[in-house]
Amino acid sequence: MMMKVKRRLLAFFFSVLMIWQGFFFAKAEGEDSGMVSTTEEAPNKPITFSKELVNGGIQEVKDEEGEYHYLLEYVVRFNAKNLQGQHDENGYDNLIFQDSLESDMLRFFDPITISLNSTFENEEKYIPTIKKGVWKSGEYQDNNGERVFVPDPDDTENPGSSFALFEDAEGTRPAVKAHLDYDNLEYLHEHWSNNERRMQYKLGHIGANEGFEIRYFVEIIEFPEKGSKYKNKAEILNLPVKAQEHTYTVKEDADSFEGQEYSFTIEKTDKQDGSPLEGAEFLVSSLNTGYKKLVETGKDGKVTVHNLIKEYYDIEEINPPKGYKMNEEGEEREKSIVKDQFDETSEVVVHFQNEKKLKKEDSDKRDIIVEKVWHVKPGTPEPAYLPVEDFEEVDFDDEENKFNRNESFLTDGISNNRNLPYSPSVTVYLLRDGKVIREAEIDPKRYFGSGEYIFKDLPRKDEDGKEIIYTVKEKPLANYTTTITGSQDTKFTIMNNYSEGDQSMIPVTKIWRGEGPHPRKVEVILLENGKAVKSVLLNDGNDWQYHFERNKTDEYNHPIHFEVREVPVEGYEMAVENDADTGYLNVFINTKKQRQSDSDKGDETSESHENGGNSSTHPGGGSSPRGIENPLVNESADIPIPSETTAEVLGLNRFTSDTEKESGQHILGAERVPKVLGSGRGWTETSDSSAMRLYLALFLISAIGFSFTLLYEKRKPGKKR
Structure with missing residues (x-):
């Protein structure tokens, strides 16, 4: 037993x-x-090229100063094995991953490469990462209380329900996450924005059965309001695979965040009697975050800018109320708000005033104003490295910029090795109906400085009572290309660009003709090789003229063909004039159709002026503010003229007053496109x-x-x- x-x-x-x-x-x-733990959720469907939001919402992060930031984390996946109809057994070379921010209220969030103007705990968490390898299918299983991913050995014929990356085709070694190689990572800056608008990463060669997963963060640079939308687009360059566009809509209420919304009010009044002024247009911007929004005062002379984070903001008037002069440069044209002001008072108000224009008398004489400007000066840094404010024009009367004519460098120490001739003055000719009638010399005061000349007491009409058309041209200068903008009703601007430089200056001028009031603003679009890339808003504030500054050649050193188009204006016939000999190019002349009554324009129009409604900033006005370039939402459009509203195509909301906002419409700014995420990255285990x-x-x-x-x-x- x-x-x-x-x-x-x-x-x-x-x-x-x-x-x-x-x-x-x-x-x-x-x-x-392959039975190895990982904290990142694997996809649950076959992948070709996909883009998803991690955790499905906004991650609210607090910096070391106690300010809150609102982040979106994206994961992009690609599997070459699933390319349909274009699979190459030899793999794919020279691939570049690109993400483009299509909403102005987004910026890339990378604490290593980009200056975030804030410091954070565990900054390494926000550095972009990549995993490369072979995608394997399989299932999740429980392994001693841990959720693990188990690859299927026969995932081609009988694939599992989930997918994960492995270093080898057999699925024995899970792919290792690494930071993006900064030698292959580039953030591309656009002139119209303070922020980098595109991220590019050189992937190099991807095998026929290989793939990758990239994770990165972007920041919402305003307080995320419920219903706001934020949009960006992922692409793989040099591979015919469909781009992945992602639009995120905020679903959380404001009280779900620890941070709070801030706002301030702009108030515009008449300088003489203090009455409120409607229709003043302002650019609100933040150099720290790249925030940029256009707003317009309502009937009460006020506009409130909502959904702000606690930051420094600049407020610049770009278009005065109708019938009022643009303020001189300085405090009455541009003001700032500092962070502490939001703590000091619950209602921050910024006041601006304007003076009325002097009513023009019915005179038979007129003055023609000519301004001389030098641009892209030899010996200065390339424009991308200069602040936007200093980029277009350097004040050589300033003590820091004074130049010794016998030296070959600027006082900022930047070398100038090109021995270019110095011209103490330039000769400008005044033309009447195409014929030279006067000439004048404009002294630039300093090397590559600016100057101005006024041709006075010119007759308005000829012997037959017909209005005389005046234009200007410049005596040619060696090594420089001349472009001209403006009109006799505002002022002419003659700009010289260094011929051997890398930049082109593309001028544009707007002229209105016909009796009665005309629109207060119009938008024009710049095309490069047929592709719409930029737009600018022309108005009374910039004298209906602007210069686009662009590279002459593309990345392959091929010359770029430029074209400027105008967004059509209802009720007008449009013609374009170009004079290659003088550089007076892209002159858009809109003549009001006779059958249209002046009342059709209503409050959206301004008072008319002689020969077409363009208002002069002289005498009494300061120099014109810079134009505001905007991105085109659909940059690949062959024909950039929009079928929807202009604001949607240009990436800006239309101008609205604060009273309109109360009725449910947003103040103009970038189209919004966010969602609301949780916190931190999830992780998953594989086996x-x-x-x-x-x-x-x-x-x-x-x-x-x-x-x-x-x-x-x-x-x-x-x-x-």
């Missing part, structure tokens, strides 16, 4: 031992075959299902062995006593 019990116990312990060995052998095998099958097989062998032991004991003849 004792022997029988011993044999049964021995068989039982043998079975337990086999199971125990099988379990640990399976676990060890799993560690070598190999083949180990589980091995474990099951060992268990079955042990069970069969134990059964045979019991059967043997039952059939064995017993001993006689």
